[in-house]
Amino acid sequence: MNFQEHIKNLRKILSYKVFTSLIFLLLGLLIFAILFTNVKPETYNMELFSIADKTIRSPKTIEDEQKTAEERKRAAEEVEEVYVHNKETAQNRVLLLTSIFDFVKEVNQEEEDSKSKHSNSSKLSLLKTKLTADVTEDVTESISDRSLTRLLEADEEDLEKARTVLIANVEAIMDRKIREEQLERERSAINSRIEAAALEKNVEEAARELGKYAIVPNDIYDPALTEEKQQQAMEEVEPVKILQGQVIVQEGHLIDRDIYRQLEMLGLLKSTPTVQPFAGLAIFVLLCMGALYLPFTKLKVVEDKKLSQLLLVAIVFIGALTVMKIFGWIEQHHQSGIAYIYPAAVAPMLIRVMVNERFALITAMLLAACGSIVFHGGISGTIHVEIALYILFSGLAGILFLSERNERLTLLRAGLMIACVNILLIFFLLFIRSGQISHLEYFYYLLFGGVSGILSAILTMGILPFLEAGFGILSTMRLLELSSPNHPLLKKILIEAPGTYHHSVMVANLAEAACETIGANGLLARVGAYYHDIGKTKRPHFFIENQMSMENPHNKLNPATSKDIIIAHAADGAAELRKHKMPKELIDIAEQHHGNTLLKYFYYKAKEQFQEAEESEYRYPGPKPRSKEAAVISLADCVEAAVRSLKNPTPAAIQSLVDSIVQDRLLDGQLDECDITIKQLEQIKSTFCETLSGFFHSRIEYPGNNEQKVM
Template identity: 35%
Template sequence: MGNTLDNVYKYQSLAYKYFLYLASVVLIVFFFPKGGKFKYEFQKGKPWQYENLYAPIDFSLKKTAEELEEERKSIEDNKTNFYSYDATVPAEIKQSIEAELSQIFGQREIGRSTQNRIRNSALGAIDSIYAFGIFQESPSSDAIFLVKNNEALTLGSNSYTNLSDAKQKTRALLNSTNFQRDIPLASILTRLLEPNVFYDKALTDKALADELSRISLTRGEVSEGTQIIAKGEVVEGDNHKMLFSLKEEYESELWRGDNYFYILLGYTILVALVLMMLFLFIKRYRPEIFKNNNKLTFIFFNILLMVLATTLMVKNQESYVYVVPLCILPLILKNFFDARLGLFVHVLTVLILGFVVPNSFEYIFLQIIAGIVTILTASELYKRANLFISVGQITLIYILGYFAFHIIHEGNLESIEWILFGIFVLNGLLTLFAQPLIYIYEKIFGLISDVSLLELSDTNSKLLKELSNKAPGTFHHSLQVANLAEAAANEIGANAMLVRVGALYHDIGKMNNPAYFTENQTTNINPHDDLPPKESAKIIIDHVIEGIETARKNKLPDRVIDFIRTHHGTTLVFYFFKKQQELEASVNEEDFRYPGPIPFSKETAILMMSDAVEAASKSLKNPTYQLIDGFVEKIVEGQMQANQFVNANITLKEIEIVKKVLKRKLTNIYHLRVEYPE
């Protein structure tokens, strides 16, 4: 039954890896542009390095962005302005004039014919003045369209009349009449005049939009078979425009037809190959990560995130593609795993993105160099200054790289795009987001970073404070083991911060029964004297189980709990085992053996050696260099004979180095010197 469950779990884990692989391939291909990929790389001002190129298809010669912008600006500068004519204003003014004249005629004796002439003169003046209306503000254009009675009339600048001009025109028309002395008709009209022509922004904008929409994106056709460029010819002028148009046609979503399936197949094969290389690398060189589906998912999630961000930028604003902080990828992977894996994943991700970004060679070169700089400079991220220094160096590499490429392409500094320097600085600022991103990943994926390890190593933390209060001897022992293990880890290139934290917490299970452990016994009374050996052994063994429970209750990371679980491996509680043998001939070893598991990493193996050596060193009466050398060899050799390190990826050479470090550190602790012969 057990074997069946093991097989089910094994195949379930393998099936998930296949699913992760296929899902990643599908998603990346889905993110890619849906058009083809132009197979030639070319740059303006550089010679054409390929054979003579002839048009493989009929295609339109597209206008450049600069040409389109110039045409658009010309239309906007020469746009037609529309003004609306309000016919209600002159009608209302006429009514007001009629009312005032009727009132005046009622007060004075004026003949009927004279009244009619005055009335006709006033209304005629209004019709004349409002023939093209009175403008609220005189237009600045030489010609405009006046919308009157649903008709658009073209007016020249000599037809514009504002309110001041209208009043002068009114006085000129009426001051010469012979009845002006009886009735101040000019004063009445100038007082009642109002503007009735207003700028129609909505109609003007609509007309401008119609004009802009009629801009042609092309300026001619290139027939199939036409020579575009000859080998060795410099890419410039018309041939550059034709090459650009042909590339756009190939990469356009419109030019797909029956070729779309083959384009999709090509992308799928290439992406599948790249991700297969990643899987094979992890399986061969990082087997512990390959076995852990959570860590595999984390790696592929970060790759997908970077591919998605970059492809979205390429589709929407490809000139800003360097805004995407791609160096976050190696930064985070180095923080959680190691530098080699971080760089390998970064390079493969850049190769994938090389299919979709413009100027792919330049992009791949800059991103790989920046990734290498990230790996070389980003260390100890828990120190705040280190991340800023690393990001500054990454930004400098981007700037220098772009500067060099620009000189190569253009041969001068005249057309340098200074905005790109701002983009590189923005890239650096976004790379600083790695710190909060690391914290988020820790919570989502259950991983642990150096920043968290630094927090856990604080001896003033709640759990270590409790340990120092309840079991001061164990706390002091843990500090000594941490110092020994950290020094050994540094010598063989293991994770020193991780092994130090593991050493600080490895014996927290002793808090429950501190008096049963010799380092906490301050008197000559030993509670084990009153217990049978089997019960004493159980109390000693249980500190591992109780330590795991305490760690989980205090939400310690699993990687730290691994040290608690493995620091005794499956060794015997030898002292009480021997005492039990003195009482009975047949003793069950399992009653005196730790439950394990045995160490499965360099760090857990280092802790086992350091813990055993430090604890045993307390029993030395008169330590000498030779005595320390002998008992370190004896303890580590005993652990090796008990097969405690067979699952740990630690070599015999590294074990020898660890032993030398332990001997040296213990010699310093006891202030010993090598005894030289006389």
């Protein structure tokens, strides 16, 4: 019992959707389980201030946020405070002093003009009023009344001298940058300068106070600009990262607080496990399942065959992944570079031969992705891009160099081409690293790549027959084997029914050409045609092509008996093919190539003899053709027999006969259960007419649209 029969048994219990869902669920779980240890972070039982018993490296690249924050804080602290020098401050202070002296002079002038003596208090009050009203800065709060009074009491000459000295020195001092912390020093400097000017004592005292008042900071701290500079300095600091593969602690070294913090941050401590790698792996598995599910839904085959192909892809994929896991373990623990021996092209080639090219390409890409995880370079949770490229190109080479015929020799040639691609890719990977590699290492790497290609071809040839037998899948290679004239059943037809053998070969030529024209499987049609009349070997002489010069035995039988013998050959052929465990597709063709057509010759003969013959009794039991290949063989079988019976098979006569036969089969409903279109029927007829060239023995003509073949 093969897998297809097991599937049918399970389908009796489970629905199609449930069964499909279970396959995808199981496949996803198996992929997750196989890759689990490759993403599982290795954790250690380390204590703070203990001695490391092994060297620990970082499994990933990660930002050390704490160190980054410290570096940015240090960069901000190193930024000097930003001061803004206001050159207009000196001019404003000089103008302020000038205004004060002008107001003093104005008050004294008003007193002279009034020709009346005012008291010092009234003059002071008037001066303060003017200073308060006309000056933007209220100097009366900073300059004492005593100093203002002394200015009012000073004579004009001393006052003018004080003005000149004060303004000159304020301008000189304020021309420099003065910060808040330098203010007292500059005020002391102006006091010294005023003392050196030898002013009248009272005026000098007032001038010192005015000078001290006039000297103010002109280089002002700007907090906003300073903060902007600090922010810029912080942004320029590159994040501090712990790089993948970086040594965190050497064996025998003390685990201090900083090292312990890094181990904790990387999730390398048993006390701080992380689930992120497993969540990432789950997402990866979901993507893999999606990549398989979408093309699976677009397969245009019956449900049982679709499930069989899905199981095949799943088993081949899991098998390839398991072998990859073994190579990964050897790579990590024993022999570096052994990954290049991994036969990456086996799974894509098997699926290319047994399913289709699309699934093979998807398998190659998914295995490459899985390989990047399995061959992680000894650091859990990392991705090995180089080996992923190697597996991908090796798998693609297996698909591309595998020809349509897929013979054994073709597989070996494909293996050689895969080996060449592997070697070229290894050269690429070695050269692009620009590393120091010895000649011996080059030899080993290239040997590994060559062995991988040859091993892929050998394993494909060895595994293919088991998968074909187990899944009942009819591959191109299997068809080529069945088409060999040395096959026991074909030898049986040739020896026991040579006319049938010749007829089958002619039908095969017609069917293959027509199927290739409409995009069907031409090789399947050819092989199916070879075996479609195997049932005639049970009673070969009852079929006219095998009678040679002998008398037709049907002449001595009644129509009912002849009908039973002829109709039985379809069932007999299917039984013979089942007995030899032939593929289901060939059995279906043997059963379906006559559909439920009417044996017109014997039906008309019975009508002539008994007048009460039932048409249904003279029809084949079916089923009708359900595939394009079976339908084409059915038409080719009838056309070949009919054209052979023509006495003068001219192109026009052949064209007329082909049109008549196809039209009759169409009207009789024989093509209702297959998906051949009217356009394809026209292409089939055209191909038949072009292919038919001549036959080597004549047939008698039978009534009824010339469908005279006794089958």
